[in-house]
Amino acid sequence: MNETIILRPEPEAIKSARDHVAMIAGALHFDDFLPRLIVSELATNAWRQSAPDDHIVVRAYPWREHLVIEVWDQSDKIPVIQFPGGMEEGGRGLMIISELVVRWGTRPVAEGGKIVFAEIGK
Numbered sequence: 001m002n003e004t005i006i007l008r009p010e011p012e013a014i015k016s017a018r019d020h021v022a023m024i025a026g027a028l029h030f031d032d033f034l035p036r037l038i039v040s041e042l043a044t045n046a047w048r049q050s051a052p053d054d055h056i057v058v059r060a061y062p063w064r065e066h067l068v069i070e071v072w073d074q075s076d077k078i079p080v081i082q083f084p085g086g087m088e089e090g091g092r093g094l095m096i097i098s099e100l101v102v103r104w105g106t107r108p109v110a111e112g113g114k115i116v117f118a119e120i121g122k
Contacts, residue, residue, distance in 0.1 A: 004059045007043075009050030009073075017043040017058045021069055024060040030067050030122060034100060035060065038118045041093040042071040045116070049075035066102055066119040074113035078106055 005020045007013035021039040022032040039058060046056045050073050057072040081094045097104055097118060104118040 003061045004057060007056045007058060009047045009052065009054050009056055011047070013047055013056055014040055014043050017056075017071070020058055021060045025067055028062050028067060030120065034120055035067060035069060038097055038101065038120065039069050039071065041097055042069065042116050042118065045079055045093065046071050046073035046075075049073050049077055063119065066121055068117060068119050070115050070117045072109060072113060072115045076108070076113060078114060079116055 003024060005016065007016055017039045018036045021035045025032040025035040039060070043056060043058060050056060054074040057070075059068075059070040059072075061068055079094055081098060082092070083095065094104075100120075102119040102121050104116070106114050106116045108114050
């Protein structure tokens with residue numbers, strides 16, 4: 001099973017990322033609802049930060065009792081949890097993710113950009 005896919009930064013990439021992570025989650029006997037939700041948010045953020053000629057790398061794999069989801073994009077902009085006002089339509093994704101996962105974070109990549117990861121428990 002290939003844990004990694006490379007996607008073009010376009011809206012269709014979000015569905016491809018969800019399908020990929022769901023397949024891996026199922027093979028590892030994880031319910032796929034939360035992994036799909038998490039990768040949707042991370043891949044959407046990566047798509048929004050990417051230039052048209054960039055790429056997005058999505059990886060999911062087991063680690064201890066967790067499923068780790070990683071999304072790499074070529075932007076150096078580090079994501080932060082936002083606390084939008086009640087009338088704002090966006091900006092809540094990482095706040096929601098932080099409440100649903102064991103842990104999440106980001107790390108720079110030597111080739112440029114960053115990886116945003118989330119660990120999901122069973």
